[in-house]
Amino acid sequence: MLPAWSIVFGVAFGAAVGSFLNVLIYRLPRNLSIAFPPSHCPQCGHRLGVRDLFPLLSYLAQGGKCRYCRAPIPVRYFLVELWNAGVWAWLWHQWLIVGESPLRFVVYALAASVLIAIFFIDLQHYIIPDELNVALLVLGLLHAGLLKGAPTDWDWASLGVLNLRNAAIGALIGAGLFSAIAILGRIAFRRDAMGHGDIKLVRGMGALLLAPGMLVAFGVSIATGAVLGGLWAYWRSRRAPAPANDAPNPADEPLPPEPLGNLLASCLLYILWVDALITLLPHRVQQRVYAALGQPDEELADDAFEETPTMLPFGPFLAIGALAVMLFGGTLAAWTRAYFEWAGF
Numbered sequence: 001m002l003p004a005w006s007i008v009f010g011v012a013f014g015a016a017v018g019s020f021l022n023v024l025i026y027r028l029p030r031n032l033s034i035a036f037p038p039s040h041c042p043q044c045g046h047r048l049g050v051r052d053l054f055p056l057l058s059y060l061a062q063g064g065k066c067r068y069c070r071a072p073i074p075v076r077y078f079l080v081e082l083w084n085a086g087v088w089a090w091l092w093h094q095w096l097i098v099g100e101s102p103l104r105f106v107v108y109a110l111a112a113s114v115l116i117a118i119f120f121i122d123l124q125h126y127i128i129p130d131e132l133n134v135a136l137l138v139l140g141l142l143h144a145g146l147l148k149g150a151p152t153d154w155d156w157a158s159l160g161v162l163n164l165r166n167a168a169i170g171a172l173i174g175a176g177l178f179s180a181i182a183i184l185g186r187i188a189f190r191r192d193a194m195g196h197g198d199i200k201l202v203r204g205m206g207a208l209l210l211a212p213g214m215l216v217a218f219g220v221s222i223a224t225g226a227v228l229g230g231l232w233a234y235w236r237s238r239r240a241p242a243p244a245n246d247a248p249n250p251a252d253e254p255l256p257p258e259p260l261g262n263l264l265a266s267c268l269l270y271i272l273w274v275d276a277l278i279t280l281l282p283h284r285v286q287q288r289v290y291a292a293l294g295q296p297d298e299e300l301a302d303d304a305f306e307e308t309p310t311m312l313p314f315g316p317f318l319a320i321g322a323l324a325v326m327l328f329g330g331t332l333a334a335w336t337r338a339y340f341e342w343a344g345f
C-alpha cells in the first residue's frame with residue numbers, strides 16, 4: 001500500500017514512542033504522574049530541552065551522559081527506543097507496505113509498546129502495573145471487534161477466527177490457565193508460584209492473540225525463559241558476592257506465601273475482569289475497594305526487597321513470547337502445524 005521508503009516513518013514514530021515508554025517505565029512503578037513534571041534529569045533535576053528530546057540521536061550525540069551534569073544515562077533508555085523503533089518498523093512493513101491494514105498496524109504497534117514497557121518494568125521491579133495489563137486487554141478487544149473476520153495465522157478449530165467472542169475466550173483460557181498454575185503451585189509447594197500480574201498479562205495476551213496465539217506465546221516464553229533465565233541466574237550468581245556461611249542472613253528467609261483464600265478470590269476477580277473495571281476508577285477509590293476486598297496493595301517502593309541470584313520474573317518472558325507471535329505469527333503457526341502433524345493430531 002505505502003512505498004517501501006516510508007519505513008523511515010515507522011522507525012521515527014517507533015523511536016519517539018519508545019522515548020515516551022521510558023517515561024512510563026520510570027514513573028508507572030513509582031506511582032508518579034505521567035504528565036507532570038516535564039522530563040528532567042533525575043540526577044541534577046535540569047529540565048530537558050529540545051536538544052535532549054531527539055530519540056536515539058540525543059543519547060548518541062551526548063555519549064550517554066546528561067548534557068548538564070554529565071551523569072551517565074542508563075543504556076536502558078537507548079535500548080527501549082531502539083527496540084520499539086525496530087518493532088514499529090517491522091509492523092509498518094508487515095501491515096502498511098506489504099499488507100493493507102492500517103488498523104491492525106495501529107493496534108499491534110501500541111500493544112507491542114505496552115509489552116516492551118511491561119518487559120522492562122517487571123524485570124526491574126517484579127511488578128506489572130495494572131494500567132498496562134488493562135491497556136493490553138482493551139487493545140485486544142478493539143483488535144477483535146474492529147477487525148472482525150480478518151484473517152489470522154490460526155485455524156485451531158474455530159478459536160483462531162477473529163471476533164469478540166474468541167477474544168473473550170482467549171482471555172478466559174489465559175486467565176484460567178495461569179490461575180490454575182498459581183493455585184496448584186501454591187498448594188503443591190506452599191509458596192507463591194505465579195505473580196498476580198502474570199495472570200492479568202496472559203489474560204490480555206489471550207484477548208489480543210486469541211487462544212491459539214496465546215498458547216504458542218506461552219510456549220515461546222517457557223523456551224526463552226529456560227535458556228535466558230538459566231544464563232541470567234548463572235551470571236548473577238557469579239557477580240553477587242558469596243554470602244558469609246556462619247551467620248544466617250535474614251533475607252534468606254522466604255516471605256510467607258499468600259493465603260490460599262486470598263489467591264482464589266483474586267483469581268476469580270481476574271477471570272471475571274472485575275479488577276480491570278476497578279482499574280478504570282480513580283486511584284483513591286481503587287485503594288478503598290481493594291482494602292475492602294482484603295487484597296494486597298500492589299504499590300511497591302523502588303527497592304522493597306533484595307534480589308536473590310535465582311529470582312527472575314516471568315512477565316518479561318511472556319512479553320517476549322507475545323511479541324514473537326505478533327511479529328512472526330505466520331512462521332510460528334506453520335511450525336505448530338508441522339508439529340501437530342508430526343505428533344499425529
Ligand SMILES: [Zn+2]
Pocket residue numbers: 041042043044045046066067068069070071
Ligand atoms: Zn543531569
